[in-house]
Ligand SMILES: *[C@@H]1O[C@H](CO)[C@@H](O)[C@H](O)[C@H]1NC(C)=O
Ligand SMILES: *[C@@H]1O[C@H](CO)[C@@H](O)[C@H](O)[C@H]1NC(C)=O
Ligand SMILES: *[C@@H]1O[C@H](CO)[C@@H](O)[C@H](O)[C@H]1NC(C)=O
Ligand SMILES: *[C@@H]1O[C@H](CO)[C@@H](O)[C@H](O)[C@H]1NC(C)=O
């Protein structure tokens with residue numbers, strides 16, 4: 349719930365923002381053919397687009413970066429989340445893990461004009477309203493306990509007005525809360541437990557959650573976890589059906605044959621129920637959420653990879669992209685066959701790509717840095733279609749360090 353001190357601000361904001369959720373069409377994957385590409389020379393129309401990530405430091409803050417019409421970035425506006433970030437423990441060094449502090453996809457989520465993020469160090473989720481007239485302006489709408497240890501990934505459904513969070517510490521599992529633009533963020537419900545055998549803070553990346561997401565029609569909540577890298581304990585996918593807006597309290601665990609260290613995932617628009625999922629130990633797979641006990645529909649084995657962790661699908665090129673925490677390149681895949689369409693090594697010194705996003709003819713990839721190289725976001729143009737990725741900017745984000753996590757867009 350919203351704190352009373354915020355009540356006046358909140359109510360004025362509710363009035364101010366009323367209608368905004370309707371005025372901006374929610375991007376829903378279309379069913380059928382790939383959506384027709386916009387004219388390649390056009391950026392994103394008239395609306396101001398903004399990229400968000402979080403510092404994931406002790407005073408965790410959302411960083412909002414305006415996107416120019418050509419996709420380039422400048423300026424960064426900080427808003428405190430009221431919670432603390434966190435780091436996995438690196439099993440080799442025993443030190444806080446950086447970059448890829450949380451080793452997860454979707455630690456910051458935007459749906460409609462709402463933004464959610466995890467505060468792994470304080471075990472909370474924060475919610476904000478985005479001012480559509482000035483999307484770097486975030487209004488806090490509440491902060492709630494995630495009901496578990498070390499929350500890392502968030503899924504949010506506008507249809508069901510539900511936000512869910514995956515906790516990956518000792519008390520691991522998924523909990524969900526209602527949200528709306530009047531009351532803000534409700535309390536998270538009882539944990540749907542997961543057996544990860546973890547510590548606090550968790551030791552990873554292995555044996556931690558990889559991602560939490562809703563499928564295309566928001567009828568299924570999907571959790572991915574990495575396993576420990578042995579054939580005996582591969583990654584797994586746990587699904588929770590959504591019925592009448594309620595997320596099932598029991599999940600079903602699936603281990604499609606051939607799965608590796610299951611990590612980040614993205615819905616493939618225009619398909620019945622397919623997702624692209626990275627496999628940190630070899631590349632990626634395409635999974636059918638309706639047949640999760642069958643072998644993947646396509647498999648991509650990326651030679652020379654180290655940790656393929658993040659997955660996105662471009663409706664502009666009709667291809668998949670995966671990025672590696674340790675190898676600084678974009679790998680583009682054929683979503684039907686799994687064949688590699690292109691590998692693009694960016695002309696910069698970033699040590700890898702620790703999260704990324706695509707919209708229209710652009711891609712933005714975060715490299716949280718390694719203490720020597722600054723925390724940066726590389727911007728790529730893909731307007732030439734499959735195989736055309738080309739860097740147009742490498743933006744060192746002021747005030748960020750190797751703890752930075754998450755990417756979301758409004
Ligand atoms: C926390 O971060 C916010 C936004 O970056 C900043 O305005 C505020 O001064 C910080 N607070 C502390 C106690 O450092
Ligand atoms: C895998 O399982 C087999 C059979 O249960 C066991 O003998 C082997 O030690 C296990 N390997 C690992 C790496 O856990
Ligand atoms: C991927 O390719 C490499 C090199 O050809 C090979 O060693 C490895 O076994 C392959 N992995 C999978 C999962 O197919
Ligand atoms: C992906 O593979 C299919 C089937 O072979 C082919 O028709 C299509 O052109 C390929 N797409 C790209 C972008 O390579």
Ligand SMILES: *[C@@H]1O[C@H](CO)[C@@H](O)[C@H](O)[C@H]1NC(C)=O
Nearest residue numbers: 697698699717718719720721
């Ligand atoms: C950070 O990355 C740069 C470029 O990839 C590399 O030259 C440097 O040695 C790395 N520093 C550390 C501390 O790993």
